[in-house]
Amino acid sequence: MFERFTREARAAVVGAQEEARTRGARQIETTHLLAALLRSSATAGAVTAAGGDVQALVRTPDHGDLDAEALSAVGVDLDAVTAQAEKTLGPGALARSARSPKHLPFAREAKKALELALREAIRLQDRSIESRHLLLAVLRAECSARELLVRHGTDLTALRSTLETPQPRSA
């Protein structure tokens, strides 16, 4: 599947796996892919230009599959739970106890984003799949990473048009 990916796009996919593992997730989510994409200055620059707060996007506390915002919406304060767990069970207890198998599978949303990246490349008549196609795919999919971008100030339309303009430095 990855034979048409550029070196940079491939690195983003591998980076997404690393992000997922570090955060104690059980699946690779589009948010992990986004975090990996933002490691590249070209992608980060495009998001910043579209009003997105890259620092906040990268800094967003992530407890693996523990979604702090969703928990908060049902009245559970993950910070309080984490604090209690650290008190009784030791530092980093909750993150440590996540079970990450060796090979993390892609979540359905992330899988879909990878497929959409190919379509974006075809649509833009590019011969290989670049990082910007991956980010365009994230914008097209109804996924958590897209949600996160919006929540941190990104103008999706502006970002899309920046990414659709091929840039000489982007590989």
Add this chain to the structure above:
Amino acid sequence: MFERFTREARAAVVGAQEEARTRGARQIETTHLLAALLRSSATAGAVTAAGGDVQALVRTPDHGDLDAEALSAVGVDLDAVTAQAEKTLGPGALARSARSPKHLPFAREAKKALELALREAIRLQDRSIESRHLLLAVLRAECSARELLVRHGTDLTALRSTLETPQPRSA
């Protein structure tokens, strides 16, 4: 099993079942048995005499199998969760969604308490199992109802000696 129970003790067992159902529990716990026992003025009087706060014991908010104190110990505020659930999902949503089958089983602790009640009756050379034997059994078992009594000020030793003295009005 219940043939040697007095009418009052039998009523307490049936009452425990009702308490469990009303509170949306999936099993009959010793706390439900305690709540049913406290409906009788003789038992309630003995607990009061031993310093126990019967009103608090009966009033204790109970969310079925949702243990507010245990949740609080891990940093989850059940009242906050309940409030959020009521806001989005309607009044009483959480309690309503508990699945209570027609015949609730006795939890292991409660089963043990019923067995201990027989032993208490034998030990006190009584021919039938009375409510006070049930309460004595609760005091003997390491169970949540006993914990609750302690938490609400009951002097277990005092209560035990009151209950061990046969009372003419107790049936």
Add this chain to the structure above:
Amino acid sequence: MVDRMIDDPATAATSEDPVTGLRAVRSLRELADRLETLQVARARQLGLSWQEIADALGVTRQAVHKKHRKEL
């Protein structure tokens, strides 16, 4: 040790008591079960597909459909 903790009101139901921690786990699971029943029903009423519901729950469409279709 368990006995001592149960008898001492000061340490009853604190985070130090291992039994309390285990009871909390049980309650969290019960809470998840109840909220799932309610949230799935609400999501269906608001028009979400079984696939959308499954994705948000992180399970397969088959699993969520099998578990909840009868409740609605």
Add this chain to the structure above:
Amino acid sequence: MVDRMIDDPATAATSEDPVTGLRAVRSLRELADRLETLQVARARQLGLSWQEIADALGVTRQAVHKKHRKEL
């Protein structure tokens, strides 16, 4: 409708969004799983029996033993 909610930051991740409610259920379950692993290990270290652990979790001794014996 889902699309509208995702695009509007004001309603993202509020309790009104059915997807958020479903995600919360998933996170509660994950939280219960992780705490169970930790709390069972701690309870064993503190000398509780499998039966005591099972009672507090509201499951059978066999179930808890099968699930956790390898972790310790």
